[in-house]
Amino acid sequence: MTPDPFELLKVPATLPWVEAAARMDASAQGVLLAIDGAGRLLRTVTDGDLRRALLQHLPDTTTLAQLPGQAPLTVDESATLAQLQALIQQHGISHVPVVDADGRPVDMVTARELSQRIWMSSPHLGDEETAFVEDAFRSNWIAPLGPHVDGFERELGAYVGVPHAAALSSGTAAMHLGLILLDVQPGDTVFCSSLTFVASCNPIRYCGAQPVFIDAEPGTWNMSPAALERALEWAARENRLPRCVIVVNLYGQSADMDALLPLCERYGVPVLEDAAESLGATYKGRASGSFGAIAVYSFNGNKIITTSGGGMLVARDEATVARARKLSTQAREPAAHYEHTEIGFNYRMSNVLAGIGRGQLRVLPQRVESRRRVFDIYREAFADIARIEWMPEPEGYRSTRWLSCFALAGGGAQERDRILRSLERHSIEARPVWKPMHLQPLYAGAPYFPHAQHAEGGDVAGRLFDAGICLPSGSNLSDADLDRVIDQLRRTLRRTA
Numbered sequence: 001m002t003p004d005p006f007e008l009l010k011v012p013a014t015l016p017w018v019e020a021a022a023r024m025d026a027s028a029q030g031v032l033l034a035i036d037g038a039g040r041l042l043r044t045v046t047d048g049d050l051r052r053a054l055l056q057h058l059p060d061t062t063t064l065a066q067l068p069g070q071a072p073l074t075v076d077e078s079a080t081l082a083q084l085q086a087l088i089q090q091h092g093i094s095h096v097p098v099v100d101a102d103g104r105p106v107d108m109v110t111a112r113e114l115s116q117r118i119w120m121s122s123p124h125l126g127d128e129e130t131a132f133v134e135d136a137f138r139s140n141w142i143a144p145l146g147p148h149v150d151g152f153e154r155e156l157g158a159y160v161g162v163p164h165a166a167a168l169s170s171g172t173a174a175m176h177l178g179l180i181l182l183d184v185q186p187g188d189t190v191f192c193s194s195l196t197f198v199a200s201c202n203p204i205r206y207c208g209a210q211p212v213f214i215d216a217e218p219g220t221w222n223m224s225p226a227a228l229e230r231a232l233e234w235a236a237r238e239n240r241l242p243r244c245v246i247v248v249n250l251y252g253q254s255a256d257m258d259a260l261l262p263l264c265e266r267y268g269v270p271v272l273e274d275a276a277e278s279l280g281a282t283y284k285g286r287a288s289g290s291f292g293a294i295a296v297y298s299f300n301g302n303k304i305i306t307t308s309g310g311g312m313l314v315a316r317d318e319a320t321v322a323r324a325r326k327l328s329t330q331a332r333e334p335a336a337h338y339e340h341t342e343i344g345f346n347y348r349m350s351n352v353l354a355g356i357g358r359g360q361l362r363v364l365p366q367r368v369e370s371r372r373r374v375f376d377i378y379r380e381a382f383a384d385i386a387r388i389e390w391m392p393e394p395e396g397y398r399s400t401r402w403l404s405c406f407a408l409a410g411g412g413a414q415e416r417d418r419i420l421r422s423l424e425r426h427s428i429e430a431r432p433v434w435k436p437m438h439l440q441p442l443y444a445g446a447p448y449f450p451h452a453q454h455a456e457g458g459d460v461a462g463r464l465f466d467a468g469i470c471l472p473s474g475s476n477l478s479d480a481d482l483d484r485v486i487d488q489l490r491r492t493l494r495r496t497a
């Protein structure tokens with residue numbers, strides 16, 4: 001491992017103050033941590049302390065321990081971000097050392113970091129969105145529907161190579177309509193990837209149907225073909241085949257469609273592809289979201305492109321998408337008096353938001369490149385740490401690396417939380433991998449098919465949850481932001497290793 005810059009801050013308290021000045025410059029932090037023979041923190045030394053020593057003409061031999069001053073304000077490793085913020089504000093200090101149970105400094109939080117939060121995946125606007133939005137205002141197309149809705153549908157469809165698309169108010173709304181279009185009825189079952197965000201499967205319940213959860217496989221972190229096959233065999237035996245299978249493409253990467261689709265075809269079960277996280281990814285040259293009978297994208301604020309909130313449903317079948325548009329606008333029959341024969345929803349995207357989407361779509365290729373670059377920087381920075389197992393990208397897959405995720409080999413939830421706490425202390429937003437749906441209280445009792453039947457290697461999703469972490473991954477992260485994440489994660493891993 002390369003030396004931790006934090007280690008450069010530690011100096012023996014017996015160091016004469018004149019020698020400390022050079023160390024201060026080398027650390028470039030404006031602070032040093034003077035430690036005693038046992039490695040305990042005796043005091044912090046700021047450049048202000050050294051300046052005063054100079055002005056007071058203190059003898060060169062005066063040690064750091066002898067400088068005037070008082071015991072430093074410190075926190076222990078359980079300190080939360082809020083506690084640190086309060087401490088910094090209350091005392092007007094710029095650095096807070098973190099000490100272990102024996103009083104040895106293990107970390108330091110700066111006021112500057114806390115004022116510059118690093119988000120996991122924040123919106124990143126391009127140059128053209130405002131022009132589209134201004135056009136919507138100028139032309140008074142503020143009401144839902146309008147030329148940008150049509151344009152966004154056409155352009156997104158062309159981008160992913162699916163001929164028909166319906167712009168909707170959210171990815172969740174698109175999932176709900178997708179299930180209705182696949183005729184999911186109360187009492188039906190629907191299979192769904194377990195390792196996902198809850199919006200993949202809540203719409204199953206909206207339809208009055210019951211989910212059956214399918215594990216992930218280690219090679220893609222997406223739906224396990226082995227688990228799906230066993231689940232379909234079971235369902236066929238019980239004479240309860242699912243109405244559809246929701247295949248999720250996690251964290252910017254497609255599932256193994258060549259293995260999953262033939263299984264579904266064998267049993268005549270259609271696939272609803274949840275591509276909310278994978279717009280811009282490809283699988284064997286084809287766009288993620290172009291494989292299911294119906295597929296869904298999301299433009300929520302944290303996704304790779306955003307309309308602040310929104311979704312899209314795509315399908316090859318024109319009538320399916322026409323029906324999605326009808327159901328999303330209260331299911332009006334073509335009559336001036338608002339005739340209704342079925343239940344509809346208010347799920348359509350507005351023309352203003354579609355304008356934002358058109359601008360965002362134009363920068364999607366750059367967003368993919370930026371996120372992949374973020375991932376490459378992390379991978380290179382941690383190349384020497386074998387315990388970090390990045391989400392794999394098998395041959396033939398091209399992930400967007402929407403989120404840069406890894407699992408710590410041999411790691412558990414305790415270590416994961418310790419790492420997340422330490423990042424959060426520095427105002428760096430990171431998260432565990434999605435908590436699998438089969439472990440959610442909401443879905444307790446739902447059937448679950450693990451990747452392997454033997455205990456070891458079974459429940460891949462559960463293991464990834466325990467050991468997995470998603471790092472800041474936004475396309476607008478600066479190199480300085482990435483350095484901060486890398487430095488902090490290294491320091492933490494060194495301590496937990």
Ligand SMILES: *Cc1c(COP(=O)(O)O)cnc(C)c1O
Nearest residue numbers: 170171172197199200276298300
């Ligand atoms: C974000 C997301 C959704 C829901 O999309 P919204 O636009 O937020 O409603 C569905 N599935 C997955 C996997 C997601 O990540």
